Amino acid sequence: MAQVFDRSSNALARAGLVLIGLIVVALGVALNSLQRSPWVTRQGQRADQPVPFSHRHHVQGLGIQCQYCHTQVEKAAYSGIPPTKTCMNCHSQIWTNAAMLEPVRQSWATGQSIKWIRVHDLPDYVYFNHAIHVNKGIGCASCHGRVDEMPIMYMENSLQMEWCLNCHRNPVKNLRPTSEIYNMAWSGPSASKPVWCAETGANTTATAQQVNCVTRDPGAQDPEIAQLNSLTTLGGNGRSNGGSGTHLQPVPLHGSGETYSDVQTGAILPARYTKFTSQQALGTYLDDKYRIRTPHELQSCEVCHR
Numbered sequence: 383m384a385q386v387f388d389r390s391s392n393a394l395a396r397a398g399l400v401l402i403g404l405i406v407v408a409l410g411v412a413l414n415s416l417q418r419s420p421w422v423t424r425q426g427q428r429a430d431q432p433v434p435f436s437h438r439h440h441v442q443g444l445g446i447q448c449q450y451c452h453t454q455v456e457k458a459a460y461s462g463i464p465p466t467k468t469c470m471n472c473h474s475q476i477w478t479n480a481a482m483l484e485p486v487r488q489s490w491a492t493g494q495s496i497k498w499i500r501v502h503d504l505p506d507y508v509y510f511n512h513a514i515h516v517n518k519g520i521g522c523a524s525c526h527g528r529v530d531e532m533p534i535m536y537m538e539n540s541l542q543m544e545w546c547l548n549c550h551r552n553p554v555k556n557l558r559p560t561s562e563i564y565n566m567a568w569s570g571p572s573a574s575k576p577v578w579c580a581e582t583g584a585n586t587t588a589t590a591q592q593v594n595c596v597t598r599d600p601g602a603q604d605p606e607i608a609q610l611n612s613l614t615t616l617g618g619n620g621r622s623n624g625g626s627g628t629h630l631q632p633v634p635l636h637g638s639g640e641t642y643s644d645v646q647t648g649a650i651l652p653a654r655y656t657k658f659t660s661q662q663a664l665g666t667y668l669d670d671k672y673r674i675r676t677p678h679e680l681q682s683c684e685v686c687h688r
């Protein structure tokens with residue numbers, strides 16, 4: 383019987399084995415990196431939402447604040463997705479016939495909520511809480527990126543454990559005045575854009591609410607500060623609001639569960655503002671004033687896995 387294989391096929395078979403070995407190794411490496419790849423974490427992907435809602439249009443274009451729709455973000459673990467009613471506040475009058483908004487009108491008519499696809503979704507065994515981050519000086523953009531420039535929402539960061547720990551190891555780099563939480567363009571202080579901070583309400587336990595920061599020189603007879611000072615007996619809320627001016631109306635105290643927006647700045651005279659020209663210096667100051675736990679404590683497993 384004739385040989386089925388000629389000699390050269392032996393060499394071929396050996397080469398084939400080596401090749402298979404290489405493929406197996408390559409596959410292993412690929413799978414490992416795949417687990418961390420944006421393809422698996424869904425980082426950067428745009429979900430196919432029932433309505434192509436644009437944050438860029440509504441936030442940057444129309445100037446609607448995050449809190450108008452995500453009402454719980456300062457107070458609860460979840461920031462929440464707005465109910466259809468929030469959309470209808472405007473869309474019962476604007477763009478009432480747009481086909482794009484049909485699912486919104488349907489939802490309003492039937493009372494069934496719009497089925498938004500979740501973009502960020504941590505596994506159930508991870509504990510996360512918006513309120514603590516937001517009230518301790520971490521801005522939305524530090525975690526979600528420039529939401530005001532997103533025509534369609536996507537996940538800017540991986541939300542993997544390493545990413546969380548990277549900040550918990552060194553929060554100083556990311557701490558900002560709580561008045562700048564919603565400021566998407568905040569880039570930290572610099573020599574040309576200093577920040578001045580002072581402690582207020584000295585006789586209560588210090589929290590993030592007891593620090594007031596401004597972006598204009600309080601020494602230079604600034605109208606913002608002058609007005610703030612004149613309100614000290616009433617208590618003024620001196621936060622500057624991402625370019626849309628300062629809100630200085632007196633606000634009532636709500637007792638426990640209050641957030642920085644609710645709190646009175648109280649007696650701030652004589653104001654002893656410290657000037658900051660670098661993120662490192664401001665971050666170190668806020669880390670102390672906000673009573674941020676040590677990096678060691680913030681990395682312990684029980685913080686996130688309860």
Ligand code: HEC
Nearest residue numbers: 435440441446447448451498499500501502522526529535
């Ligand atoms: C007019 C209402 C409105 C405003 C204002 C608004 N949002 Fe949203 N937001 C929504 C809706 C609706 C969704 C769900 C649809 C989507 O993912 O785009 C959403 C989704 C999100 C998500 C993703 C949720 C998920 O599925 O994981 C983030 C993060 C977010 N918004 C952040 C912000 C930030 C930050 C601001 C302010 C800069 C803001 N939003 C302002 C309505 C709003």
Ligand code: HEC
Nearest residue numbers: 433434435436439446464468469471472476477482483486
């Ligand atoms: C404060 C008013 C206001 C609210 C609240 C609001 N919208 Fe809009 N929306 C507008 C305006 C104004 C336009 C732009 C119409 C135009 O282009 O002239 C618009 C446009 C849109 C469009 C068209 C696409 C685009 O972005 O240009 C969609 C889709 C939309 N909105 C969905 C929603 C949804 C969903 C909600 C609720 C989560 C919502 N809107 C809440 C005012 C609002």
Ligand code: HEC
Nearest residue numbers: 448452455460461462502503504510515516520521522525
């Ligand atoms: C420290 C990082 C961090 C900061 C700061 C932060 N977020 Fe989130 N956000 C997350 C994570 C993580 C999730 C996913 C939570 C989950 O899956 O349980 C999320 C989810 C969301 C969602 C989806 C609904 C929900 O609560 O799960 C919205 C809306 C949202 N964030 C809005 C905001 C807004 C508005 C701000 C600023 C006021 C903000 N976030 C600040 C990390 C952050």
Ligand code: HEC
Nearest residue numbers: 509510514518524541546549550553556673674675685686
């Ligand atoms: C940009 C910085 C930053 C990122 C990113 C970040 N954190 Fe935090 N986290 C903080 C700071 C600051 C605190 C407040 C520490 C304090 O008050 O001592 C905090 C506190 C916490 C707490 C304590 C809450 C409590 O009630 O005790 C939990 C839980 C937590 N983070 C979970 C997470 C998880 C999970 C992620 C990733 C999905 C994450 N964090 C990402 C900065 C960050």
Ligand code: HEC
Nearest residue numbers: 504505508541542543546547550680681682683685686687
């Ligand atoms: C700041 C919050 C945080 C802390 C602190 C933390 N983890 Fe995690 N951990 C996470 C997040 C977020 C995930 C989910 C990652 C994902 O979705 O892939 C995770 C996932 C895990 C997983 C699942 C496997 C994996 O890597 O995906 C294990 C196991 C784990 N953590 C163990 C630990 C241990 C042990 C510690 C203490 C040394 C710890 N974690 C501390 C946030 C944290």
